Amino acid sequence: MSPSLQKIDIHSAHADGQNSDDVLTIAHALAQRLAKTAVERDQVGGHAATERQWIRSSGLLTLSVPQEFGGQGASWETINQVVRILAQADSSLAHVFGFHHLQVAGLQLYGNAQQQRRLLTATVEKQIFWGNSLNPLDKRTVATRLEDGYVLNGVKSFSSGSVGSDWLTISAWDETTQSPLIAVTSSNQPGIQIQSDWDAFGQKQTDSGNVHFNQVFLPDDLVLQAPGKTPTPQATVRSQMAQLIMTNLYLGIGLGAFEAARTYTKQQAKPWFASGVEQSSDDPFIQRRYAELWLLLRPAIALADSAGRELNQVLQQGALITKEDRGNLAISVVEAKCLAHRAGIEASTQLFDLTGARSTSSKFGFDRFWRNVRVHTLHDPIDYKLRDLGRYLLDARFPDPTPYS
Known part of the structure; x- marks a missing residue:
């Protein structure tokens, strides 16, 4: 492969x-x-x-x-x-x-x-083209009940894909029920201002800035989940879909870094003077490092693919999805995401050990792999993923359904 x-x-x-x-x-x-x-x-x-x-x-x-x-x-x-x-x-x-x-x-x-x-x-x-303004941890956008819908006021951060989108998925906090609603709206709805102000050092073109809501009317027929409603096991699978998207993002970055390093090593890298070889690709230490990197990426790919197949099987059950189905899927996704997290960071970091000082030239842009994976892997802490997995292994406890697990 x-x-x-x-x-x-x-x-x-x-x-x-x-x-x-x-x-x-x-x-x-x-x-x-x-x-x-x-x-x-x-x-x-x-x-x-x-x-x-x-x-x-x-x-x-x-x-x-x-x-x-x-x-x-x-x-x-x-x-x-x-x-x-x-x-x-x-x-x-x-x-x-x-x-x-x-x-x-x-x-x-x-x-x-x-x-x-x-x-x-x-x-x-x-x-x-759909964008996201659903950040569940940001409760600054408040929904006030009207006779035929809601009015929205506030701001949402980390709104990936919002700039240039046609429609948005949004969440807003309902003070009466102390719970969120989930809805959709046109990105051009009066009162919506989408800011292109994302300034992280990685993932620079994800259009993940702030979305401001100023007296935005939200009709009832665009509310997907009303405030106070407990999501079904089927609905909570959405977080597993999100986690698998991130898993494959990290893997893609890791594979991109691996291929960039491999191409550079074969075509441009200079062997270290003490290696005794004419080409960097013939250096046994370089060969070993590539092998070790691939042995991080390959099992991560296998687990991601396995979790993807399991997601398909769970979704096919529709409304019959059980808590156990959802829980088993969550564990598979945790395993895949943790491995992808580590593989992506290691590949994008070790790239430079494999290619040498000349590869740090800005014309190659190899630093983007590390910056991108480092920014995105901070989406939610890996320590809590490892906790969920360890807790399952010790107590057979599934991860609690949240937007992040």
């Missing part, structure tokens, strides 16, 4: 109605296109409007929409493989792509039949 990107002309392939092999062919082609400007765009930051349009034009935004609503009905195993492929080239836009599909999944998990038909059909027909 080669971690390298496949070179295919994106203009020669179309995603609609194709099988998973065709989808992955398009993903490889799109990744190859994004890779051409990834270093420059990472250094500049900001909103990648042109590249987001490439994603829209590829047909890949309809992957997760069921066929009955005009989408492709792809499995989550396939969707996560696309996230991983794109992340090898551009983890920021892979993030935006993955979170688009997370919002689409939320419509299916939280929305009623009428909401699903309306919004999922529109996603296909209008080529909607």
